[in-house]
Amino acid sequence: MTKKPYVISNVGMSLDGKLATVNNDSRISCEEDLIRVHKIRANVDGIMVGIGTVLKDDPRLTVHKIKSDKNPVRIVVDSKLRIPLNARVLNKEAKTIIATTEDSDEEKEKKIKILKDMGVEVVRCGKGKVDLKKLMGILYEKGIKSILLEGGGTLNWGMFKEGLVDEVSVYIAPKIFGGKDAPTYVDGEGFKTVDECVKLELKNFYKLGEGIVLEFKVKK
Amino acid sequence: MTKKPYVISNVGMSLDGKLATVNNDSRISCEEDLIRVHKIRANVDGIMVGIGTVLKDDPRLTVHKIKSDKNPVRIVVDSKLRIPLNARVLNKEAKTIIATTEDSDEEKEKKIKILKDMGVEVVRCGKGKVDLKKLMGILYEKGIKSILLEGGGTLNWGMFKEGLVDEVSVYIAPKIFGGKDAPTYVDGEGFKTVDECVKLELKNFYKLGEGIVLEFKVKK
Ligand SMILES: NC(=O)c1ccc[n+]([C@@H]2O[C@H](COP(=O)([O-])OP(=O)(O)OC[C@H]3O[C@@H](n4cnc5c(N)ncnc54)[C@H](OP(=O)(O)O)[C@@H]3O)[C@@H](O)[C@H]2O)c1
Numbered sequence: 001m002t003k004k005p006y007v008i009s010n011v012g013m014s015l016d017g018k019l020a021t022v023n024n025d026s027r028i029s030c031e032e033d034l035i036r037v038h039k040i041r042a043n044v045d046g047i048m049v050g051i052g053t054v055l056k057d058d059p060r061l062t063v064h065k066i067k068s069d070k071n072p073v074r075i076v077v078d079s080k081l082r083i084p085l086n087a088r089v090l091n092k093e094a095k096t097i098i099a100t101t102e103d104s105d106e107e108k109e110k111k112i113k114i115l116k117d118m119g120v121e122v123v124r125c126g127k128g129k130v131d132l133k134k135l136m137g138i139l140y141e142k143g144i145k146s147i148l149l150e151g152g153g154t155l156n157w158g159m160f161k162e163g164l165v166d167e168v169s170v171y172i173a174p175k176i177f178g179g180k181d182a183p184t185y186v187d188g189e190g191f192k193t194v195d196e197c198v199k200l201e202l203k204n205f206y207k208l209g210e211g212i213v214l215e216f217k218v219k220k
Numbered sequence: 221m222t223k224k225p226y227v228i229s230n231v232g233m234s235l236d237g238k239l240a241t242v243n244n245d246s247r248i249s250c251e252e253d254l255i256r257v258h259k260i261r262a263n264v265d266g267i268m269v270g271i272g273t274v275l276k277d278d279p280r281l282t283v284h285k286i287k288s289d290k291n292p293v294r295i296v297v298d299s300k301l302r303i304p305l306n307a308r309v310l311n312k313e314a315k316t317i318i319a320t321t322e323d324s325d326e327e328k329e330k331k332i333k334i335l336k337d338m339g340v341e342v343v344r345c346g347k348g349k350v351d352l353k354k355l356m357g358i359l360y361e362k363g364i365k366s367i368l369l370e371g372g373g374t375l376n377w378g379m380f381k382e383g384l385v386d387e388v389s390v391y392i393a394p395k396i397f398g399g400k401d402a403p404t405y406v407d408g409e410g411f412k413t414v415d416e417c418v419k420l421e422l423k424n425f426y427k428l429g430e431g432i433v434l435e436f437k438v439k440k
C-alpha cells in the first residue's frame with residue numbers, strides 16, 4: 001500500500017452517538033473540549049471534513065481557541081463541487097484543498113478555475129465519489145503526514161470503511177438527543193456484521209468538563 | 221404526579237451509539253458486561269422492553285448469568301399485541317406483564333384471553349400507543365418500585381421523552397458499526413434542540429473487559 005497520513009478521527013457527540021439533533025442543533029462541546037480539539041488541530045498537518053459539514057455548519061477549521069503560529073491545511077471532500085464560494089473554510093486564514101472527482105462538465109471546470117484564482121487547491125481523484133484511498137496517497141505526497149478527521153458521519157463512514165483511520169478520540173457530552181434520523185458519529189451504509197466492523201483498543205479515558213473523553217487506537 | 225418506579229436505562233452499544241448493525245447483529249457485550257447486567261436485573265422488581273426487541277431478539281429476560289433466587293417481573297410494551305405466543309419472554313421462568321392499549325377489536329380480545337389463560341398479566345392504558353406515564357403509575361401500584369429498562373431505541377425514546385428515566389448505565393464496546401439506518405440507543409422522533417434534550421450527570425466510569433461502563437443520573 002502507498003504511504004498515507006496518520007488519521008485521527010475526533011468528534012463531540014451526545015451519549016446516544018448523535019453529532020447534532022434532528023434539527024441540526026450541534027451545541028455539544030464545552031469550552032474545555034474546544035480547547036482540547038484546537039490543541040489536536042495545532043499538532044496535525046491537515047484537518048478534513050465532508051461537504052455536508054461545510055454546508056450545514058460553515059466552520060472555519062482554524063486554530064483559534066489556543067495560541068498557535070500555524071494553521072493546518074483544510075481539506076474538504078466534495079465530489080460535486082457544491083462548496084459555496086463564500087464558505088468560511090475558503091477564507092485567507094489557512095490553505096485549503098478541495099478534493100473532488102475526475103468527473104467533468106463545463107460548469108465544474110468553471111468553478112475549479114474560480115477556486116484556483118481564489119488560491120484554493122483542487123485535487124481530483126475517483127469517479128462518482130472522491131476516492132479516499134487515492135486522496136490519502138496524494139495528500140501524503142504533498143507533505144501532509146497527519147490529518148484530523150472532523151466528520152461528519154458520512155465522511156467518517158467512508159474513512160472507516162476504507163480502513164484509513166488510525167486513532168479515535170471522542171468527547172461524550174452528558175446529554176441524550178434521541179432521533180432515528182439524527183446524524184450519528186458514523187453513518188453511511190454501515191457494517192452488516194460485528195465480524196466486519198471496525199475494532200478499537202481503549203487507550204485512555206478521562207473526565208473533561210461535564211463530559212468524558214475516550215481515546216482508542218484502531219486495530220488493524 | 222403519581223408515584224412511579226425508579227427507572228434505570230441500560231444498554232450495550234458500539235462507540236457510535238448503535239444497538240446492533242444494520243443487519244441486526246447485536247453481539248456487543250462481553251461476558252463481564254452480561255454479568256454486570258444480570259446483577260442489576262437481580263436487584264430490580266421489573267425488566268422492561270419494547271415489542272420491537274421481543275420480535276427481533278426473542279430474549280428471555282431472566283437472571284441466568286449469576287445465581288439469584290428471584291426473577292424480576294418482565295414487562296413488554298406492545299400496543300397492538302404483536303407478541304408471538306411462543307416468545308421466550310412468555311415462558312414459565314418468571315412472571316410477565318404485557319402492557320397494551322385500551323383499543324379493542326375481536327381478535328385482540330381473543331389474544332388477551334389466550335395470554336391470560338397462559339398466566340400472563342395484561343395491563344391496558346393509552347390509545348394508539350401505550351401511555352407510558354400511566355403505565356408507570358399502574359406498575360408502581362402493583363408493587364414494582366424499580367425497573368431496568370432494556371430498550372430498544374424506540375421504547376427508550378418514549379421513556380426519555382416522558383421524563384420517566386432516573387438513571388443511565390451504558391457499556392460502550394470498542395467497536396464501530398456505522399450505518400445511518402442502524403438502531404441507536406435512543407431513536408424515535410428525537411429532541412429538536414439541545415435545550416430540550418435530556419441532561420445527565422456523570423457519576424461513575426470504569427473499564428470493563430475491553431470496553432468501558434459509564435453511569436449517569438438524569439438531571440430533573
Ligand atoms: N459534533 C461533531 O463533532 C461534528 C463534526 C462534524 C460534523 N458534524 C455534524 O455532522 C453533520 C454533517 O454530516 P454529513 O454526514 O451530512 O456530511 P459530511 O460527512 O460532512 O459530508 C458527507 C459528504 O461528503 C462527500 N463525499 C465525497 N466522497 C465521499 C466518500 N468517498 N465517502 C463519504 N463521503 C464522501 C459526499 O457528498 P458529495 O457526493 O456531494 O461529495 C457526502 O455526502 C452536520 O449535522 C454537522 O453538524 C458534527
Ligand SMILES: NC(=O)c1ccc[n+]([C@@H]2O[C@H](COP(=O)([O-])OP(=O)(O)OC[C@H]3O[C@@H](n4cnc5c(N)ncnc54)[C@H](OP(=O)(O)O)[C@@H]3O)[C@@H](O)[C@H]2O)c1
Pocket residue numbers: 230231232233239240244246248269270271272273274276277297298299300301302349350351352370371372373374375376377378379403407
Ligand atoms: N444492545 C442492547 O442493549 C439492546 C437492547 C435492546 C434492544 N436492542 C436492539 O434494539 C432493536 C429493537 O429496537 P426497536 O426500537 O425496534 O424496538 P423497541 O424499542 O424494543 O420496541 C418499540 C415498540 O414498542 C411499542 N411501543 C408501544 N408504546 C410505545 C411508546 N409509548 N413509546 C415507544 N414505543 C412504544 C411500539 O410498537 P407497537 O406500536 O406495536 O406497540 C414500538 O415500535 C433490536 O435491533 C435489538 O437488537 C439492543
